[in-house]
Amino acid sequence: MPSKSSLPTISDVAQRAGVSIATVSRVINGNTPVVAETAQRVRLAIKELKFVPRAAAQVLASRKTNTIGLVFSEIRGAFFPHLLKGIEAELHSSGYELLIYSTHSDHPIQRKPIGEHNTDGLLVFTTSLELEELERLYGINFPLVLMHETPPQGMEIPVITIENKDGAVMLVSHLIEKHGRRRIVFLRGPEGHEDSEWRERGYREALEAHKIVYDEGLIARGEFDEDSAFEEMQKLMAAGIEFDAVFAGDDDAAIGVYRALKMANRIIPDDVAVVGFDDVQFARYISPGLTTIRAPIEEVGREAVRQLICLLNGEQAQRLVLMRTELVIRESCGCQNKGGGERDL
Amino acid sequence: MPSKSSLPTISDVAQRAGVSIATVSRVINGNTPVVAETAQRVRLAIKELKFVPRAAAQVLASRKTNTIGLVFSEIRGAFFPHLLKGIEAELHSSGYELLIYSTHSDHPIQRKPIGEHNTDGLLVFTTSLELEELERLYGINFPLVLMHETPPQGMEIPVITIENKDGAVMLVSHLIEKHGRRRIVFLRGPEGHEDSEWRERGYREALEAHKIVYDEGLIARGEFDEDSAFEEMQKLMAAGIEFDAVFAGDDDAAIGVYRALKMANRIIPDDVAVVGFDDVQFARYISPGLTTIRAPIEEVGREAVRQLICLLNGEQAQRLVLMRTELVIRESCGCQNKGGGERDL
């Protein structure tokens, strides 16, 4: 049984086929004409020896890694698989491999985990890369595409994101117009989280458009997760703040809001309407069904890859791709949706 | 602004520090003593030039990729992030990178996507790798660890999986003992899916232990997903088959079961008890809360990495790691769990 150290190399193939290694390389890469009969012989030798070209050698010689990197800081339960699915799909149809790195671990690392030394370009999700590293990569003209994050001042990096503001406007306007809500709590996301900031802007615009004065007291800081949302709602209620609706920031937070309201015996949506953002899997399964915004996350992944590949091909990429969001009405806002969404429970 | 082709190399660093490239290599790798003062100079030069060693060159020269690969066939919504999280966590604390490849795309690929040429070892989830390729890799002694799949005849490959059979036994016994159910439908998973087969075995054992005769008519073939489960349930009911409980195969399928039963105005759990498997995020959010089995998926990922690293270090790995599963009782089985699970809605 052969051990790893005795794997066949291109020379073994060349020898067996009676050609030079250059010729073997050419039939493998198929970019230079080779006489059909010779090519046949080479292919046979490859098959017989079960030869697989060493990636590192190809990369070193060709200066192309044929790999793109994905950097993210956190696998948010409901969100991430969709993004990854879109990325994988688009990537495979273009022959690149994917190297994934999540930056939330703070173990000291020897080698730089991901960058120009092992990928041809990078997909960066939100703020998962330090500014300094981003600047360095940008400085060496390394192909970059951001997702859900506007590039820092002065850097022209393509960004793919969703219509956060529009989504928030749709949500809040719906609460006001259809359900007459006027004291709408907004649960922020994490500090400096861009999605959250745009949603807040949409929240304020919608209020303004309906001549409702913005009340600082209705703003709470969540973390786009269940627990902090639960706590914030508890605090609001303990403080005796009145409200007739909650824009939870995202769906995960909405769960925390549900829990807090139910515990306080406040009926959703009669006493308090609740809306989320993302339309994750459980949004239609909870009771009442969550009215929320559908964001085309998978498409964000696909588009990010497309733009990056433009860059890799030396073509111009779009500076900003804004994906449309869509209002998904269920029952938590006060609508009677029974029977409408046939996939809902 | 430097372009990618003019990035500094180890020679640039050596020159600037006034040493040989061998010395630079030594301070980078830290495996050979270097005089402190010299090392300082080298580090300074590295910093000044913003030098990052090219991975491909390191790999080619050292014959180590420092990367492990993950092969899977499908990102199942609720399942995958947990697995990935465990893998990432364990990997980072050991200095390896992760290369991910999903095999469900059938685009013809030039280069072999993942294997001995670009990784030091492979994590394989269920049947995502063709037998032939598995045999080839095994044949060259390439480090492999399987997850949720027993190795083919004659191959000694470590496998990490969960107590599927035990879980099923717990579930079915609970339905029988606590709730007096005797006509329990079992919804299989995809053909040849090992998790499914073990669950079925557990189902049968539990029946047998309670002297309930196995009825072929109560077995339906699902796909571990909502839609096929929905259809199968429709068929069963249309055929007039009687049953007082459903073991849905997994949680995703349970959703389809819920939908079909509700549409037929059968009350869960009064008319029909339902149980799932996996305890995915939505299991506690649906109504009634789903009684299911909690599987330590994240731990499966971590353990798989640990075993693979054993192999990479030339140590012996365990041939089988069976992770314990746990019964999570909510209301869909007929229990009164209100107030018990304080995180449930």
Add this chain to the structure above:
DNA sequence: CTGAAAGCGCTTACAG
């Protein structure tokens, strides 16, 4: 402790 040199396994002008 340090350097010169061979070598890792490919790709790609350059000739022919």
Add this chain to the structure above:
DNA sequence: CTGAAAGCGCTTACAG
């Protein structure tokens, strides 16, 4: 269309 040869950027015995 094909081969000889240089080169990709590192690591690592081998001397010293």
